[in-house]
Each structure stands twice: as structure tokens, then as C-alpha cells.
Amino acid sequence: MLPDPRETVLVRLARAIRQRCADHKGDASMQETLVQVRGLSKQFKRDNGETFFAVKDVTLEIRRGEIFSLLGPNGAGKTTTISMISGLLTPTQGDALIGGNSITKNPLAAKKMLGVVPQEIALYPTLSARQNLQFFGKMHGLGGKELDRAVDEVLDLIDLGDRDRDKVDNFSGGMKRRVNIGIGMLHKPQLIYMDEPTVGIDPQNRRRILDTVLRLRDELKMTVLYTSHLMEEVQEISDRVGIIDHGQMIALGTVGELIQKVGEEDRLIFKVGEQPVAEALLRRIESEAATATRARYERREIANSDAGALATAEGILTVYATRGRKALPDIIRLADESSLDILSVEVREPDLEAVFLHLTGRALRD
């Protein structure tokens, strides 16, 4: 599907306005730094005994009232970072201040401000949803009527009011995830960490979770640290994003700022199957297609388990252009002239995926 160029403009405009509004609305509070992470590193030992940095020298600030996302592929170090700034892991180097309290030197004060939604489903499987919520509520110092009210509210929010007495073990994956999230916000923390809360969730439930995250910020005025390896959701909900790869922060800013880094080019992706693409064609596209700046060809082997040892290849032609819609007809014509069959076309306006590709030369997901 090709996006309407006007829509592209609208989307960008909307984003700019939202950013402006957010900056404006926040004023003093928006500028206030709630979390300050400085030079955080974590070294682990591999099974073979050698050490490596899962997180290296990460520095960032999270401002009060914003949704800050850590975006990075599997194994980038997102969970390790969250574990350190939530007091689970001791940093090898560096520290984090939460509301001014050091997580290493004054952990109890720092943790009091915090709600954590771990990536893993951290629940007691043989207890009911209500019992799980009650127990963790007590650990946050809630009790009596206040606890009951908080539990009921959360059950309502995660839509499990009618299943509250069922054993968590018998819940579906999505329901467990919702309980997992609910525990993190039970005590209405100022700050909530959510580590890949949408992993393994169907689109409908994912939508609900994202809406919940937005409500936490907009209605409950919470500050959210969100991690994901899915750029669409990060792009949608985040005020600011840190891109993390191999344990290092490689870019940090608003979505708009990050996209500016890649020069705001559209990306046209052509699938060409097993056909080779000549270097000459790439050069022709770059010089003849309107607004095109670069063209690349990449051939990926696809191991096909059904076909046994037979591996098929998928050729992908990627063209960067300042106006993708304008370049498209030219490229199709040029391909036609070189007898290249185009199997599918996708036009992507600049997104975080492109930013990641630009910075690392790899796709965010494979």
C-alpha cells in the first residue's frame, strides 16, 4: 500500500505539533529530570569464562511526565539496563539517580518511587490474580481498605475484574501479561519501568497495552520508561527514544530529532526474488530516478526447512529518495528496461527502523 503524500505531511505536522505541545504543556515539570543515569556499565561472564559488557557507559535522563523508550534488538542490553536502575543488578560501573536518590547507595528510597513491569511474567502461578496483586501491594506498603481499592482499580484497568479469583496458571499469555503490568502500577508510582510489555501479545491486546501506557502518562501523569524492539510502537507512544545496540546508546532524542539524522529520506523496498541486480542498474537509478539519492542491493539466503538442503535467496533492492512517490515510477521503468521483475514494493517514510539501519547498517528485526 502506498501512503498518500498528503498524509505523510499531515503525520509529520501532527508529530511536530504534539512535540511542541508537550514541550509547552510541561514547562517546568517537563524539564525536571526524574531519572538520571550516568555512565552505567555491566559486565557479565560468558559460559566459556570470558567477560563482556552487556551494557557499556549508558548515560541518559528521563524527564518527569514523559514516555522514554529504549529501542534495541534482542540482546541489546535493555533488560540489563532496567535491572540495574531498578536495583536488581549491581552496576559494574556508574550509577542512577531516581528522584535524586542513588539506586546503589540509597536503594530503598529510590525504589519507593518506582513501579517495575519485568519482561518475564513475574507472578506466583498457583495464586489467583487478586492474591498476586494483594501480596505485591503489601510489599509496597499498602494495606487494609487502601489495598483493596487499589487492587480493584487495577483489576478494572487490566480488564480482569471477573477472573480475579482464578489461578494465574490457568490464564492465557495475554491475561498473565496484563496482571504482570497491573502489579507494576498498583501503588501508583511516579515512575514506571515497562520492559517489553507487548512481547508475545496479539495485536488487539497489544493495542490495549499501548493505550494503557498512554493513559498512564496522560491521565495519571506518570513517567514511563518503556523498552521494545518494535519500532512502530516506540515511534507511536514515545516522547523521546534512546536507541541501544550491543550495550551502547547509539542515538538519543525525540523521534523527530532521530529521523532528522537520516536526512528524512523515504525508503523504497523492492523484492526481486532470486534475480540478480546489476551494479549498472543501481547507478542508473541513482542518477536517473527523480529525487533518488542511493540504491543498494542485498541478497539474503533463506534457509527453507521444508525444502531440506535447498536454500532459496531473496533479493532486496533498496532505494533512498527524498520524495519516494516521485521516484517510484522512474525506478519501475528502469527496472522494466533491465528486465527485472519486481515482486513487491514498499514505500516507507523515514522511521526509527531507518534510523537504526542508518546507524548500524543492520535491520532492527530480521
Next chain:
Amino acid sequence: MQRILDIALNDLRIIFKDRSIWINLVILPIVISVAVGYANGAGFTGGGTVSLRVDGFDADASAMSAQFLDAVRAGNANLVLCPMDQTEADLCQLGDEALTAELAQTRLEDKVSLATLEIPSGFGAALARGEAVSVIYRSNEDATAPSYILQAVQSAATRLSGAQIAVQVGGQVADSLSFLQFSDDADRAAFLEEIRGRAAAGWAADLITVETVQAALDPATTQTSGGGFAQSIPGIASMYVMFTVLPAASAFILERKNWTLQRLATLPISRAQILGGKLLARFVMGMIQYAVLFGFGALALGVTFGSQPLTMLPVMIAYTACVTALALALTTFITTDMQAQGITLFMSLTLAPLGGAWWPLEIVPEWMRVIGHVSPIAWAMDAYREIIFYGGGIGDVIVPIAVLLAATAALFAIGVARFRFSK
């Protein structure tokens, strides 16, 4: 403190959610302690009671002899002296008959009584003059009488009149033991002289001197010194406390896998509170285990806990604390649930028999008894036997309790230093 209790209660709730806990907590240990109790000679005391019947002839009937008999009773709470302690329920099984020397002999042969004790006339007067006097102690021909009766008599004798009486009793005991064959009177006299020498030396060292005679006993003759249920109930209970408490290791592994342990570590509570709550839950499980078996032993099997039963409590606490600390320490050396289950079973099934949970350590060779004391069960059993069989008080069990608490501290220190909340 509130958080610690909340964590402990939550863990207990999770433990009891699993209905099969009742099998391990109640059914199996009861079945096993009854079976082991019979194997240790419980049937012998008839009807499952552990009353130890001893026929006594007090020909002296003086204040001194009464004092002596009292001292014997104090030495063992389960001792019933007949006919002096006869009850309406005919605890002595004498019916209306008067106890004669012949009857006493038959009763001994029929194992109605475990031993006879004769205090000669003039006993009190002789003691008063500081002269030697003998108390005659006879046990079954096949020497099946539990050694603790003899010990009760011996300690009474020792307490009452020192080395002199102790030697006399020792001599009589030697006579009553058929396997101690003396070739002639000179041989016997030499034997007695040796006892006298050792007794005097022992008395100077403030020891129960007659024990030198006991050491010469063939282990086979004291086979049944187990005391049936009074041995099996604390033994099997202590083993089951291990079965109940050591799975803490599994639970820790599981909580780490479930990530709930990590979640707890991100909450505004200290690690000490988390560990404290979890260990408290296991400790309580251990104490419940003890309560179940001791309760069953007392109510259904008639086991009594000496003359100072409250002394049981500090022993139970020290032992359960020790096993709890052991569980924590073990947790830090394993990573999978399989390992946890394996090591729990291995530990319980080696430490239990080694420590005298299945049979009394008195029947095993000295070197095994020494090795057995690496097991906390051995120390606990030393204390329980002291309390149950010899009517010991807190002063008599202070050493085992101290050893258990020291081990608790050491294991706890290892555990806390090595414990990790995340893998």
C-alpha cells in the same frame, strides 16, 4: 517486620495450596515413625506405651532408700517402679498379687518387667555409717532391658552415695550379666578391683563411674535400647523436618525461574527482609512438622517427653534453624530444580541414618557415632534422648543446642554471603 511476616505468610499459603503437602507433612511421617518404632522395639513395652516397668524390693524402707528410689525415678520419666508406683489402671500389671521374689523372677523372664532392683535392709544405716552397701540390679537373662534403666539406677546410685555405691552396683551388674564369665573368685575379685580403681578415679573426676562396666557390654546385648516410639518419633520427625525444610532450595530456584524473586528485589524492601521472610516460612514448616509428629506421638502412642518436656522446644528450634540455614547454604551451590531435588533427598537420606534418626546411635560402633555427629540430627537426637529417656533439663542439652546454633550461624553466613537474587 511486617514485610517479613507478609512474605512468610505468602510462602506458607503457596506451600499449603499444594494439597499433597499433607501427605508429606502428616501421613508419611506418621506411618514411618510407627513402623520404625516397632522395629526399635516398641511392641515390647506392650500396647505401644513406653512405660518402663521395674520391679523393686525395698527391704530397707528407710528415708535413704526412698530417696534412692526417687533419684532412680528422676533419672527417667518413663520408669514405673512396681509395686510402689502401681496405679488404678494396673500399670504394674500385678493385678491383686503381691510381689514376691519368685514372681519377680517370672515377670522378668516373661518380660513383664524389664529389671528388678533390690535394696537390702540396712541400706540406709550402712550409708549413714559410710559403709559399703550393694543394690542388686537384675535385668533379663538375654539383657534386653534398655540400658537407660540401668543408667537411671546407676546415676541414682552415684548421686546418692558416690563411688562406693557405684562400685557395688557395678559389681552386681557384672554378676547379672551372664556373658561375663569369671573363671574363679580371684578372677572376679580382680575384675571388681579394677572397677573400684576406675570408679574411684572417675568419681574424683565427678563422672558416673559405673559406666566402665557398660563399655564392656557387647553391642548386641543392647540392641533394643532404642525405646520404640520414644526413639522413632523424634528420629523420624527430625528426618521429616529435613524433608520439609530443605525443599526451600527448590523453592528459591523456582522463584528465580518465575522471576518473582527478581521482582521482590526491585521492591522497596531490603534483601534481608526478603530472605528473612522466606526462611521464616520454611522454619515454621519445620516446626509444624515437629508439632505434628510429637503431637501424634504423645496423643496416640503415649510417648512422654521426660520430666521437663518444655526443654524439647529449644532443641526443636535450634535444630530446625540449623536445617533452615543448611537449606539456604545449599541453594547457593545449585542452579537447577533437578539438582535441588537430588541434593535434598541425598542430604536427608544420608544425614538421617547417620545421625541416628532410624536407630539409636548407641548401637553403632564408636567411630560411626563420631562420624554421625556431622549430622545435625545426631545432636538433636542426643538432646531428645537426654530429655525423653533421662528426664534431662535445659542444662543437660545445652551442648547439643549450642552446637546446632553454631552450625546455624556458620551455614547462614555462607548462605547470605553467596546468595544471588538473579542468576
